[in-house]
Amino acid sequence: MGRRPPRTSYGYLAPSGARVLGWECNNDGCGTGDRPAPPSWPHPCRECGRPTDASFDEPWAHEARGYKIQHHLHSTDRDVREMARLERHVWAYKEACFRDDAPAADRAWRAYRRARSPLWQEAEGDEPAVALSRAQQWLRTATRADLTALLPDVEPSGAPGGHPYTDPEYWAAFAYTGA
Structure with missing residues (x-):
């Protein structure tokens, strides 16, 4: 894909060199997605017709996931907020692994284990x-x-x-x- 994809529904704007793999519906009730990337944006979901977001290759997928987690932490849905709270720890663990920072990975993993339901x-x-x-x-x-x-x-x-x-x-x- 030569052009930069549009900003996602959760606020992520990928750099111009980001590799787009496909698309995913931003309607939480739908969850549809596919590959390859559409030829143009905006791209409607073929199941529900709502707008879709680009899905990225690494490392942009990880960066985009951080934005999505931050977006979900402010959701009006209590369950979405709770899942995002847990996912934030998993994201931090992966981020530390990308940086080869073993002490930070250990702290993130321990925080995740403490945050889970009893x-x-x-x-x-x-x-x-x-x-x-x-x-x-x-x-x-x-x-x-x-x-x-x-x-x-x-x-x-x-x-x-x-x-x-x-x-x-x-x-x-x-x-x-x-x-």
Whole structure:
């Protein structure tokens, strides 16, 4: 792409040399995206018709993600703000890794672990695989009352009934990989 893409809906203006890989819909309810980049901007989403944002190659993708996180931190949606608060730590970790700054990466990782919900925390001494198994077991057996107590402003989705997440479609895709 020879021209600079337009400013994104979340305020990122890529430098003229940035490589655009494709596009993504900026409608949170849609989430559609594709490659390659469109021949011109503005480019409407083929699913919902709303405007789209450019998706970038690294390192511009990382830079753009920082702008998107900052934008989401000011959202009126509490859940969007909470996810952005956590993503900010992941972004800081990646930023430190790009700079080869091990102490900053360690601080970002520790901040992320402290910021997560208590249910996502490993018990002292638990291996990550054990913690994942415990979290999956909790989700399978959680009642709507348990979920409402944890997230009072969010109506639990899932299957109808008292235990909405017993079906493996809600928890089986999560897997621990690593050493």
